[in-house]
Amino acid sequence: MEFPRFTFNPKEGIDNPALVISDDPEPDPNPVPRLCQIKRKEGQSLGFRLRVEKSRPGLTVHQVDPWSPAELSGLEQGDRVLEVNEDIVENMEFSRVVEKMQGCGPQLFLLVLKGEEYMEALSKGMDIQALTRAYRGGTCSRPRLCHITRDPALGLGVSILPIDGQKGRYTLSTVPEGPAERAGVRNGDILVWINGSMVSTLTYSAINKMVKRSSVHITILVIDSESEASYIRRKLPILPILAGSHNLPHRPRTLDLVQGSDGYGFLLRQERLQSGRIAHLLREVDVGSPAEEAGMQDGDMLLAVNGQPSEPMKHEQIVRTVRKSGKSVRLTTISVHGREFYTQLNLSPLSFHEDNLPEEEGNLKTLSSCPGIQYGQSTDTPSSLPCPRLCVLEREESGFGFNLGCVQHEPGTFIGQVVVQGSGHRAGLWEGDVVVEVNGQNVENKYFEEVVTLIKNSESFVKLLVVERSGYERLKQNGMSITPGVILHSTQDSEKPEDAFL
Structure with missing residues (x-):
């Protein structure tokens, strides 16, 4: 059977109902952030300069060195x-952002937007944080680094179960309100x-042996399935450095020293640890x-001097830095047990340090006074102190949109995980906030179960008075009672930019 020859006539075109020619889809008008994963060797700088200045909103990458990890x-x-x-840095103090970058260890993850796209988004009245949430996905939450202390009766309060047909993948089953749940783990x-090892490389038998060897406590990194997706x-690896972690023991401390007549009263020595590392003790x-x-x-x-990591510095450099500080210096340190804990987990202690660096001369953003704080005798001025926040949360079908955490067998609670776009997130809760009051009742010395009961008994709304962990410690050190206040920011007229080479 012969078929008629097809001859194309450009004037008539092609009459074929099976052929559908459609226009290209309209491009997304909103700018899309991009992720930069910076990897550096030990002692190597990141290779860029970060700046904030009055004429340009946002944190600007001012200079990128050729062939550097940043480039x-x-x-x-x-x-x-x-x-x-x-961590969203839009409302974060510049010094704190710098500290987070400097203490990141071998890897740093930055979510950035081109300068012209950023300015265009602001001119159109776009919510910059909404862009980051859209990039992440509305149901995504950060992984959680949870330190679980074994209970004499309940054990760790968690079971590890292999996922059928998926090699190297495990899910967790928790005991309600047991040690694991109190540490931030969810069923x-x-x-x-x-304990420092990625489970994708471990067999089920090896994981069970690891848990049995951990007679007192274990430290695990977990994430919910939607966030994992x-x-x-x-294409972002799930690592401890990206996690919300607020129940780890042996956190680094910030020591503010004022020189006395005989100096500061300590010696700095460079010693070799059992691991072979050289450390400044x-x-x-x-x-x-x-x-x-x-x-x-x-x-x-010693971890840092005036916010600058000391590990890559030589002994003489540290001494010079301390001397240049004049009559006062800020040191970030960690205890003997603390350094052993982080060494065993192969983590950098500075990655989990929450204290802010001191404000530098010429800073553009400063905290104004907080009317809710009762001031006693203190070397801190009202303008340099943190402020509590009163957050009013509306109950939704899934609850108030946050998890509560605590340190095992100790009074006091903190905000564990905040559900993105949930009631807690909209009310202004931050991961790590210390809970001071629930519905006007002080809970600083109450245990986890008592605070949970107070929140559960709230009907439609709950009022939480909270303070950032580092700010809470500073207020307590200065002997100040904490009452509801408001965080305010002001901008100085100075044109001098804040600038840091990383």
Whole structure:
């Protein structure tokens, strides 16, 4: 059977109902942030300069060194930084942002937007944080680094179960209100990392042996399945440095020292640890010296001087930095047990340090006074102190949109995980906030179960008075009672930019 030959006539075109020619879809008008994963070697700088100035809103990447880790990651001059290791930095103090970047260890994850796209978004009245949430996905929450202490009766309060047909993947089943749940683990979470090891490389038998060897406590990294899907979509590895972690023991401390007539009263020594690493240790703390009064103990390891990490510095450099500070210096330290804890987990202690650096001269953003704080005798001025926040949450079908955490067998609670776009998020709760009051009742000395009961008994609304953890510690050190207040920000007229080379 012969078929008629087809001859194309350009004037008539093609009459074929099976052929559908459609227009290209309209491009998304909203700018899309991009992720820069910066990897550096030990002692190597990140290779860029971060700046904030009055004439340019946002945190600006001012200079990127050629062939540096920053340039190799795709970071460009003029980029605006939106997130640092999954932390939104739009309303974060510049000094704190710098500290987070400097203490990141070998990897740093920056979510950025091109400068021109950032300015265009602002001119159109776009919500910059909404762009980051859209990029992440509305149901995505950060992974959680949870330190679980074994209970004599309940054990760890969690079971690890292999996922059928998926090698190297495990889910968790928790005991209601047991040690694991109090540490931030939720039933059905995916186990990612345990005691310094990624579980994808471990057999079920090896994980069970690891848990049995951990007679007192374990530290695990977990994430819910929906958030895991978001991380996979964004090709973002799930690592401890990206996690919300507020129940880890042995946190780094910030010591503010004022020089006395005989100096600071301690010796700095460079010593080799059992692991083979060279560390700067604080020794021979004099009785009654400024160092002892600030809480320094013999054998503490020095982590940073005035916010600058000391690990890559030589002994002489640290001494010069301290001397250049004049009559006062701020040291970030960690105890002997603390450094052993983080070494065993292969984590950088500075990654989990929450204290703010001191404000530098010429800063553009300063805290104004908080009318809700009762001031006593203190070296801190009202303008430099943190302010509590009164957050009013409306109950939804799924609850108030946050998890509560605590330190095992100790009074006091904090905000564990805040559900993105949930009631707690909209009310202004932050991960790590210390809970001071529930519905006007002080709960600083109440245990986890009592605080949970108070919140559960709230009907349609609950009022929480909270303070950032580092701010809470500073207020307590200054002997101040905490009552409802408001965080306010002001902008100085100075044109001098805040600037940091990273």
